[in-house]
Amino acid sequence: MASYMGTEYLVDNPAFTLKKPAGTTAIPVVDGSGQTIAWLDWNASRPGSHLISDTLPALVAGVLIMALIIVQLLRSLRRVLKQLQAEREEAHERALRDPLTGLGNRSMFRATLESCFALPTHSQPRLALLALDLDHFKEVNDSMRHAAGDELLTLVARRLAPLLSQQDTLIRLGGDEFAVIQPGISSHDEPIELAKKIVAELSKPMALSSGSATIGVIVGIATAWDVAKNAEDLERFADDALYRAKNSGRNRFCLYGSTEINEPSRQQNELRGAFTTRRA
Numbered sequence: 001m002a003s004y005m006g007t008e009y010l011v012d013n014p015a016f017t018l019k020k021p022a023g024t025t026a027i028p029v030v031d032g033s034g035q036t037i038a039w040l041d042w043n044a045s046r047p048g049s050h051l052i053s054d055t056l057p058a059l060v061a062g063v064l065i066m067a068l069i070i071v072q073l074l075r076s077l078r079r080v081l082k083q084l085q086a087e088r089e090e091a092h093e094r095a096l097r098d099p100l101t102g103l104g105n106r107s108m109f110r111a112t113l114e115s116c117f118a119l120p121t122h123s124q125p126r127l128a129l130l131a132l133d134l135d136h137f138k139e140v141n142d143s144m145r146h147a148a149g150d151e152l153l154t155l156v157a158r159r160l161a162p163l164l165s166q167q168d169t170l171i172r173l174g175g176d177e178f179a180v181i182q183p184g185i186s187s188h189d190e191p192i193e194l195a196k197k198i199v200a201e202l203s204k205p206m207a208l209s210s211g212s213a214t215i216g217v218i219v220g221i222a223t224a225w226d227v228a229k230n231a232e233d234l235e236r237f238a239d240d241a242l243y244r245a246k247n248s249g250r251n252r253f254c255l256y257g258s259t260e261i262n263e264p265s266r267q268q269n270e271l272r273g274a275f276t277t278r279r280a
Contacts, residue, residue: 128191135216
């Protein structure tokens with residue numbers, strides 16, 4: 001009968017037992033009075049366990065493959081992000097650099113001055129701006145051609161760099177105009193001493209590919225926070241000091257001081273000259 005039931009109902013290894021099997025599901029066999037006289041037991045089918053055992057190797061292999069794919073994707077993404085970050089930093093650096101000399105450009109000039117004036121103000125000199133204007137550069141550029149002029153500007157940048165401290169910033173504003181931002185000074189003697197070194201260094205002959213050239217430099221100095229209280233005033237005072245140095249001769253420097261505020265500035269003189277020309 002057990003064999004017949006197994007065949008009829010597709011159960012595995014059916015059997016009758018007098019005692020209820022421990023830990024299994026069995027069906028009681030009762031007589032007419034409801035008394036249990038035996039138990040029908042069989043090997044219960046567990047399709048889930050068979051499915052898991054059959055598919056487990058494939059599942060493990062699939063998980064490993066997916067993990068490898070995810071790791072490779074993460075590595076590729078990390079590499080791309082690093083490359084993008086490097087390209088972004090390089091583009092930002094190029095935007096702040098003069099392509100000819102490698103010095104900072106006007107964008108770096110503005111950003112550096114703004115960062116300097118973001119610090120607490122004082123009544124003593126703490127920051128100096130040196131405005132530089134090369135002398136006889138146009139003659140060299142015209143007589144020895146533009147390639148010599150570009151070479152001269154590059155050589156000027158190389159000669160000025162060793163004169164500066166690590167915290168100073170050398171800027172090429174454009175053409176033959178340069179600037180030095182000198183933070184952390186404690187007196188006017190420091191920018192004056194730097195200006196003397198710059199004048200002496202750039203007065204020496206320049207050895208170019210097409211020959212030797214002799215130029216000069218004029219330096220205008222302004223300081224903050226004793227005189228200039230903001231970046232605009234500092235730049236304007238340095239420009240006025242440069243103008244006064246030009247009027248005094250060549251290879252000179254001038255320090256803009258508080259006693260000079262009432263003197264005619266470069267802008268005032270230019271406006272006066274424009275009105276004079278118009279009247280004539």
